[in-house]
Amino acid sequence: MTTRSITIQVKLFASLKESLGTSQISLTVPVKSTVEMLLKKIHDTHGRDNPLIDIRQVCVAVNQQIVEFDHVIIQDDEVAIFPQITGG
Amino acid sequence: MHSIRVQEKDFSVHDEWNACRERLGGKAGAVVSFIGLVRERSETGNVSSLYLEHYPGMTEASIEQIVLKAQKRWSLLDVVVIHRVGELPPEDQIVLVIVASAHRADAFAACEFVMDLLKTEAVFWKKETSDEESVWIESTLDDISRSREWQE
Numbered sequence: 001m002t003t004r005s006i007t008i009q010v011k012l013f014a015s016l017k018e019s020l021g022t023s024q025i026s027l028t029v030p031v032k033s034t035v036e037m038l039l040k041k042i043h044d045t046h047g048r049d050n051p052l053i054d055i056r057q058v059c060v061a062v063n064q065q066i067v068e069f070d071h072v073i074i075q076d077d078e079v080a081i082f083p084q085i086t087g088g
Numbered sequence: 089m090h091s092i093r094v095q096e097k098d099f100s101v102h103d104e105w106n107a108c109r110e111r112l113g114g115k116a117g118a119v120v121s122f123i124g125l126v127r128e129r130s131e132t133g134n135v136s137s138l139y140l141e142h143y144p145g146m147t148e149a150s151i152e153q154i155v156l157k158a159q160k161r162w163s164l165l166d167v168v169v170i171h172r173v174g175e176l177p178p179e180d181q182i183v184l185v186i187v188a189s190a191h192r193a194d195a196f197a198a199c200e201f202v203m204d205l206l207k208t209e210a211v212f213w214k215k216e217t218s219d220e221e222s223v224w225i226e227s228t229l230d231d232i233s234r235s236r237e238w239q240e
Contacts, residue, residue, distance in 0.1 A: 011143075013141060013143060013213060014141050014213035014215070014224055015213075015224045061143070061146060064143070064145055064146040064149060080143060080146070082143070082213065083213065083224065084226065085209075085210070085211050085212065085213065086212060086213055086214050086224075086225060086226050086227050087206060087207040087208045087209065087210050087212055087227050087231065088124075088140070088171050088182070088183055088206045088207060088210045088212045
């Protein structure tokens with residue numbers, strides 16, 4: 001039996017965008033993955049040696065709403081990861 | 089009534105003020121405005137530019153939440169927020185807040201409230217370039233404390 005997976009486009013902002021050199025990455029994760037699982041995948045694939053990608057320091061928005069790390073991602077969600085906002 | 093814009097281009101205080109007056113007709117007795125500028129000096133030295141990044145859609149929504157909080161708290165006739173993004177040199181205008189009400193107390197308080205919350209709750213990231221380096225900056229303790237005071 002194969003595990004079904006979904007592909008998510010993840011938007012990056014500010015220092016995270018700069019650090020990874022791109023404003024968007026594509027990740028394939030199992031269905032019912034949480035935000036935490038997504039962050040761990042980014043950490044493992046893109047940021048193992050990158051001190052900026054600290055999953056304890058980032059905020060995650062799904063469909064432009066800040067969510068907790070146990071939030072479950074579904075296909076076609078707009079996911080964004082960014083450092084703490086600093087205001088205008 | 090409110091209007092929120094996030095844009096790269098500069099704004100004309102004169103034009104925005106005239107448009108606001110036209111919308112208000114004779115209802116307002118007080119209009120308070122605030123204009124924020126890029127300072128030429130900061131803690132890191134001489135600033136050559138300030139770069140503001142935003143998340144289209146989410147940033148406007150975060151500003152609207154702040155304006156709605158102000159409208160709930162005070163009796164306001166109009167609120168205008170224009171915030172610039174992109175690379176801004178010292179002396180450039182960054183932000184305009186205009187608040188209109190029947191009486192001055194509401195307009196003064198709400199304008200300060202909107203500005204204080206913009207500094208901590210609006211979805212922006214700022215990078216300062218000085219003589220020495222370029223650094224992503226955080227909200228200052230003063231900004232955080234001013235914003236918290238409104239919540240007490």
